[in-house]
Amino acid sequence: MKKVMFALVWGILAGTGFAGAASSAPTADKIAHKADHMAFYQGMDAKGKIELVITDKQGRTRQRVFNMLRKDSDESKSDQKFFCFFQTPADVRKMVFMVHKHAEREKDDDRWLYMPGLDLVKRIAAGDKRTSFVGSDFLYEDISGRSPAEDIHELIKTTDRWYILKNIPKKPGDVEFAYYIAYIDTKTFLPMKMEFFKKGDRCYRIIESVKLIPVQTEENGTRVIYPTIAVSVARDLESGSTTKMTRSNMQYNVGLGDQIFTERYLRRPPRDAMR
Amino acid sequence: MIAFKCNVHAPEAREEHVPGLFPSVEVHGFFEVRAGCRTQNDPREKDTSMMEARLQAEFFFYTDRAEFKFKADMWTDGITERLEYDTREAWIFLRPAGFMDIKAGRQVLTWGTGDLFFLNDLFPKDWQSYFIGRDREYLKAPSDAVKISIFTELVSIDVVYTPQLDPDRYITGEFISYWNAPLGTFAGRDAKGASHKPDRWLQDDEIGVRVYKNINNYELALYGYRGFWKSPGGHTPSGIAEFPALNVYGASVRGRVGPGIGNIELAWYRSVDDKRGSNPLINNSEMRYLAGYMQDLGKDFSASFQYYVEHMLKYREYKKTLSCGPSRDRLRHVITVQLTKLLMNQNLELHISSYYSPSDKDAYLRPNIRYKYTDKITLEAGGNLFFGEKSHTFFGQFENNTNAYTSIRYSF
Numbered sequence: 001m002k003k004v005m006f007a008l009v010w011g012i013l014a015g016t017g018f019a020g021a022a023s024s025a026p027t028a029d030k031i032a033h034k035a036d037h038m039a040f041y042q043g044m045d046a047k048g049k050i051e052l053v054i055t056d057k058q059g060r061t062r063q064r065v066f067n068m069l070r071k072d073s074d075e076s077k078s079d080q081k082f083f084c085f086f087q088t089p090a091d092v093r094k095m096v097f098m099v100h101k102h103a104e105r106e107k108d109d110d111r112w113l114y115m116p117g118l119d120l121v122k123r124i125a126a127g128d129k130r131t132s133f134v135g136s137d138f139l140y141e142d143i144s145g146r147s148p149a150e151d152i153h154e155l156i157k158t159t160d161r162w163y164i165l166k167n168i169p170k171k172p173g174d175v176e177f178a179y180y181i182a183y184i185d186t187k188t189f190l191p192m193k194m195e196f197f198k199k200g201d202r203c204y205r206i207i208e209s210v211k212l213i214p215v216q217t218e219e220n221g222t223r224v225i226y227p228t229i230a231v232s233v234a235r236d237l238e239s240g241s242t243t244k245m246t247r248s249n250m251q252y253n254v255g256l257g258d259q260i261f262t263e264r265y266l267r268r269p270p271r272d273a274m275r
Numbered sequence: 276m277i278a279f280k281c282n283v284h285a286p287e288a289r290e291e292h293v294p295g296l297f298p299s300v301e302v303h304g305f306f307e308v309r310a311g312c313r314t315q316n317d318p319r320e321k322d323t324s325m326m327e328a329r330l331q332a333e334f335f336f337y338t339d340r341a342e343f344k345f346k347a348d349m350w351t352d353g354i355t356e357r358l359e360y361d362t363r364e365a366w367i368f369l370r371p372a373g374f375m376d377i378k379a380g381r382q383v384l385t386w387g388t389g390d391l392f393f394l395n396d397l398f399p400k401d402w403q404s405y406f407i408g409r410d411r412e413y414l415k416a417p418s419d420a421v422k423i424s425i426f427t428e429l430v431s432i433d434v435v436y437t438p439q440l441d442p443d444r445y446i447t448g449e450f451i452s453y454w455n456a457p458l459g460t461f462a463g464r465d466a467k468g469a470s471h472k473p474d475r476w477l478q479d480d481e482i483g484v485r486v487y488k489n490i491n492n493y494e495l496a497l498y499g500y501r502g503f504w505k506s507p508g509g510h511t512p513s514g515i516a517e518f519p520a521l522n523v524y525g526a527s528v529r530g531r532v533g534p535g536i537g538n539i540e541l542a543w544y545r546s547v548d549d550k551r552g553s554n555p556l557i558n559n560s561e562m563r564y565l566a567g568y569m570q571d572l573g574k575d576f577s578a579s580f581q582y583y584v585e586h587m588l589k590y591r592e593y594k595k596t597l598s599c600g601p602s603r604d605r606l607r608h609v610i611t612v613q614l615t616k617l618l619m620n621q622n623l624e625l626h627i628s629s630y631y632s633p634s635d636k637d638a639y640l641r642p643n644i645r646y647k648y649t650d651k652i653t654l655e656a657g658g659n660l661f662f663g664e665k666s667h668t669f670f671g672q673f674e675n676n677t678n679a680y681t682s683i684r685y686s687f
Binding site: 089264 | 303305337342368370376378382383384385386411412414415424426431487489492494529530531534535536538569570571573574575577620621622647649650651653686687
């Protein structure tokens with residue numbers, strides 16, 4: 001009986017011990033999902049202005065500015081809708097780029113482009129998500145989010161500051177990298193740095209979050225603060241090009257309606273997007 | 276190591292529009308020089324196909340209730356040898372109710388699924404600008420119209436009313452020489468075609484309707500139009516171009532097909548002034564069909580393919596009453612392939628549109644290269660190449676107009 005009791009107590013202790021370890025150091029998958037949530041899914045919707053300054057190896061700069069609206073789908077939390085209203089440069093001014101993002105891996109996103117000069121609503125074929133977003137060093141997937149389900153996550157180190165994850169693509173043929181290392185802030189769970197490697201452990205691309213800001217909002221009637229990446233920098237080590245992305249006027253849970261992400265507003269953007 | 280700190284400060288103040296007497300006006304535009312020349316001699320036209328210095332300016336502002344836009348072009352034209360002016364847009368936009376939008380005034384209008392094919396889009400086109408190599412924006416000519424849009428749970432409806440016919444800016448011979456069928460000869464600057472344009476206000480009007488719905492991102496639409504052939508669809512016995520009455524009924528669907536986007540569109544062109552098809556002076560009724568598919572083939576590389584058919588409906592009557600000149604085929608087939616490749620951080624765009632008609636045995640190629648030197652300066656070069664065996668087919672008639680052009684644009 002004593003032996004049984006001892007075994008039981010030991011078992012409970014061991015069990016709680018395991019649980020304790022799990023809560024202080026979550027699994028790699030949990031970290032990856034939480035980081036994805038923090039970077040791309042905070043709030044039910046969001047709006048803000050995004051400025052991209054692209055500086056090439058020779059120091060020449062180009063600027064892209066657009067207002068972005070985002071809304072999460074009511075049915076499936078991981079589907080999202082995006083509405084980008086371009087302000088500069090001149091050749092894309094007042095163009096609208098709209099995306100219905102589908103989180104399911106097999107389902108391509110739906111994309112539209114509105115060209116005001118021709119009053120033309122163009123449907124765009126879902127392309128390679130690893131292509132440059134508006135000519136910057138950020139890729140399409142860096143803006144809309146890369147689903148954690150696409151990679152195998154491995155927690156390689158935990159420090160006071162960071163969970164360091166190694167992410168290996170499940171389908172290496174679909175991407176240009178062999179793996180990437182993500183430094184996830186232990187407090188905010190925001191990805192603070194991502195280093196992309198090609199075969200032979202050659203780092204060729206780095207994205208860093210250089211400034212975070214707290215954005216106040218309301219969630220179910222209570223005041224909350226969403227830590228938000230205000231400035232991030234993407235560096236292409238192969239081309240020598242750098243892009244600085246600055247978000248301003250960030251607001252969450254503004255109550256954007258689903259109707260905004262339709263042809264009506266594509267042709268005449270809402271004031272929320274124009275301001 | 277970079278220190279990451281969370282700066283705690285109040286969220287940035289919300290940018291609010293302050294309603295008042297002086298809303299801020301956005302001013303933009305560009306200055307452009309564009310020149311082109313024929314690559315072969317055309318005795319009916321100048322060797323220069325285009326020579327212009329153009330200023331476009333636009334003004335936009337909004338109040339709490341409305342939006343206003345004015346956009347106009349002014350350019351010196353080396354072909355007409357005049358200073359030209361064109362108001363491209365001058366409209367007011369209102370959202371009077373949650374379910375309704377109204378846009379009234381001069382505006383550019385587009386609907387339908389074709390890429391450079393317009394079946395149910397009967398809004399005016401500017402073929403002259405397109406064939407000499409002006410910016411693609413100029414393919415669409417403006418309409419003086421009121422557009423009312425109604426949005427319901429079931430469907431959305433657009434109604435466009437144009438109180439006075441806005442015809443295409445069609446080929447008149449001034450910039451591009453063409454085959455003048457009634458005269459059985461080529462026509463150019465020396466013989467600019469005369470026309471009778473219906474122009475009675477509120478009587479020679481046009482109305483276009485589109486009813487559409489998006490189901491799982493498959494875009495379905497029905498169309499109706501009552502008006503006129505937009506480019507001359509007939510002529511008087513003495514050869515003066517006319518715009519006979521035309522009704523069009525059609526439908527389209529567009530959506531995801533495999534890894535790309537597919538579209539199908541069809542339209543019934545009912546030539547109301549010649550329902551029986553026995554009047555050789557007026558265009559016959561037609562069915563028009565279009566099927567298209569576009570897909571990304573690689574990084575920043577997209578391709579589209581379209582198949583288009585015009586089917587003359589009263590062909591026997593047409594053949595029977597045709598008095599002179601070569602006859603058209605019952606079916607006209609056109610295949611288009613378009614390829615676009617972006618290079619150098621998407622600052623260099625290589626594009627080609629190609630049209631080929633196996634029934635007319637003619638073709639049209641539009642290569643274009645565009646380089647964004649800076650955010651403000653864009654350089655462009657391209658060509659319009661026409662090929663054909665016969666002088667009366669759609670692209671074949673323009674063979675002598677094959678041209679190359681280049682431009683530089685500064686935007687502000």
